[in-house]
Amino acid sequence: MYKLLREKSVEIRFHGRGGQGAVTAATLLVAAALNEGKWGQAIPSFGAERRGAHVLAFARVSEKPVPIHSQVRWPKIIVVLDPGLLLVEEERKRVLAGASSDTIVVANTPEPVDVGGVKLYYVDATRIARELGLVVAGWPVVNTSMLGALAKATGIVSIDSVLNAIKSYWPGRLGELNAEAAKRAYNETKLAQAEKITVTG
Amino acid sequence: MAFNIKALPKKNYIMPGNAACPGCPENIGLKFVSMALGEKATLVVPAGCTSVIQGLWPRQGTSMPVLNIVFAAAASAASGLSRALRIRGKDDIVVVWAGDGGTADIGLQALSGAAERGEDFIYICVDNEAYMNTGIQRSSLTPHGAWTTTTHRGNPGRKKPLPQIVAAHRVPYVATASIGYPWDFISKLKKAASIKGFKYIHLHAPCPVGWRFDPGLTVKIAQLAVETGAWILYEHENGKLKLNPPSNKLVDPSKRKPLEEYIKLQGRFRHLTDRDLEELKKEIEENWREITAILRAQGDL
Amino acid sequence: MALEAEEKTRVRRGTIVPMRGNEAVAYAVKLSRARVVAAYPITPQTIIVEKIDELISKGEMDAEMIHVESEHSALAATYGAAVGGVRAFTATSSHGLMYMYEVLWWVAGSRVPVVMAVVTRAIGAPWNIHVEHSDILSTRDTGWLVAMAENNQEALDLTVMMFRVTEDPRVYLPGIVGLDGFILSHTVEPVEVPDQELVDEFLPPRRQPYTIESGAPIAMGNIIPDEAFEEHRMDMHESMREARRVIEEAGREYGKLTGRDYSGLVECYKCSDADYLFVGIGSWMGDAKIAVDALREKGLRFGALRLRWIRPFPWDELREYGLEKKAVIVLDRSISFGYAGPVFLEVSSALEAKPSMVGVLAGVGGVDVNYEDIVKIAEHVVSLVEEKGRVYVPALWYHLGEFYPMKPGPLPTRKTPRHVNKLLEELWSKKS
């Protein structure tokens, strides 16, 4: 099982702000994985969940069930729902904690940003959310867009599975809108060019 | 209402030879509960005198089913029991039989919760005005000035107005009663049983051991409490207050027997100072003022 | 072979649903057709109550919810309903469980089946809502059966099973299903939800020894002579021991129906041929399994023995797997202050302290412990045993990657911050 964990499983960490739906994103990822006959697990934020605060969620996707419930310390994928989390040094450190050379960061940001030499995929999910009117209480909800980006960047689940998961989670128009967001993000997600990145210690 | 003693059921609802002290008012009260409700009564009894009165396993001293329960949980256990029996299509009348401690003190939270939820049972507080089961310690229903083993110089506080507190929950039925007035108590029980929802009856029950009087005087002292106006018989039905006989004739203080007649028979008031007696009278007068004010507002006075 | 094939065909797959551990419990309660649920919300149990109310409101579950005003009342109302003859359920955590503690005893002593979920959480002060096992282990002596889930699937399965076991006339004791706060209660993972028909087949109509209702003038719980009281306790003890057979039967049958066998009071992961054994309860034993594999890759033959049941206590299994080991490492997520972890104390007595035994305290108050941590713990103990021979260490703290023996030596605990101390001193000097 240790081998399974190392070779056939992917550990993912979501970083967002309270209210952005990081926990829901992790949950939808599990549904998408399940849709493909895989096993998945979503662990919610630990700590006081307050609107605007830096919130973490963890997920695992694996070919077979893994009997593990601890937090993700060495993520292979880091999903960043809020661009601001990569701009403030202290928060950026938390986002990149435990990342290694083969880690992928999938971030909501209009322009590539410095992620310490880690491979970065990016998409302007905030714009997509606004365009589609996915705004709750003044906050653009970017979680479904980021799932589309995650599918494009990593392929751990297919975009179709993501869309299915979204539509069964929110039956009706809300599901359609969120699915559209995921699809747009999937199409717009880009790999940052290596030369644009300034690698810091 | 005409009251025919001989028409009461002859069945022995209280088993002779149970563990009640001689002259126990709780036995008398329990007897009236079963006479009024017959085979349909199912008791829930928290810790208190009645836990002991039932006597020793494998016998029990009442002819009713009894669920004994921890001190603070009578109203909540009765909530669950009455729900289950209703779900199973039973028409039992679930009755909580709790003392003043189990009602006004440790059990008040559960009582309030059940009243607010409108649970379908009758809650009877059998009020002997102190923790008698543990040896006469004060409760929040001990009257002002009364001696107990924890108020050697007389109770400095005053009796918590519990029927009013329960009535403030806007439950369909709240009544006071006395073991000295069986016809009143029995008719109130029958009325409560006919109403769906939360019903509360506060039963005044003079305790010879704790109040320090001759056990033969239990009934007489209960009646004196009412005749002097110290205990008022009334009922709140759907928010409307009504005085019951003989209290209805005692709105005029001159019709009441002097309080001293009630006090002097009880050792617990032996050391009552004049000031304490005045305080006690004031407390009783306030109760009457409150009731008459409501009656006036209702247009019944 | 024919029998095996026949058994296999009986297995009926349910619907796989990603859900939180608390939701798994709620669905189990619905599938078990509980008719009365009384509960008071407390983090991290809340979702169970919310979900059940949602299921009732949507008409998917035929039950009444009693919105009680406290946990004390929650268990009392659940108990009242159970005595009245219906399947009843409640759930709580931490302070809620502490508040209902006296009622636990009353329920068990009355021998009426009741099922409760305990979502484990630290007990204050100070406030901490995260996982710890002090709450559930405090129920150890109350006469309740106590089981502990490793994952959400087990939380569902054990809850359904608990109704059956507690309602078996050989048992007639109430039961607790434990699941780790947040780690299971709030974590989403795939759970196979069995069909209603399957659960109906597994779980017979409610059975109980008596009811309190009109027509039967019996009293439950009046005063009993001392000798009879002692005999009553002896009978409870016998029933608890008998429960293990009932659990084995029910677990086997559940396995035949669902493909998930719960006949064992323990779950054994590679413990037969192991030289060293982890023993513990709850979700982190999953991480311990990964640690076992990692250690075996390093040439250390480890195994993991998870106590699925705490009461009845899996004495025989522990002795079967544990007596001959070089060392047994007990992982405890709570401490009996000044001595050792409660699970260690239980395991140590069962093994008569024959193997080397080390009680490791970790993860208290939700501190994350993963498989790498458990590997570290194992390596530390192995080096200890290799260096000193047979060892017996009741309490060894593992805290943020370091080990702290309880004695001798200072612990890495923080002290009151200096500015707080200063303020206290000022206030105190003013007073005096």
Next chain:
Amino acid sequence: MRLSSRKPRKSLLPGDTALADSSPSRKDELVVEPGDHFYPLSIAAPGSMGRTGSWRIQRPVVDAEKCIGCYLCWLYCPDNTIIMREKAGPRGQDVASIDYEYCKGCGICANVCPVNAIEMVDESKFISQS
């Protein structure tokens, strides 16, 4: 990074209506089966505290001549130890009699009797007589 995928499986999310149980619930069956245990249950029976007649200091003695069969003593007796014997009085009236096996001698009967037909007599008298 891509994981191999197996055959898709039917999956649902929490709250999905497909999980709803459409079958009508079973009848609320309840099987009361005592099993072989020690339950802390008691049955209604006289003498749950023994023969409480021995508690008496004074004994109520009914004067059948005076008794008017009003039932007040029967009504108030806390221990149900007053037995009304129908038409057994000298004037054909109902008459109170006392179950001395259990009567605790509290004296309520004597106090509530409107015609003073019950007298409380020291138990010692009866001891010396017997």
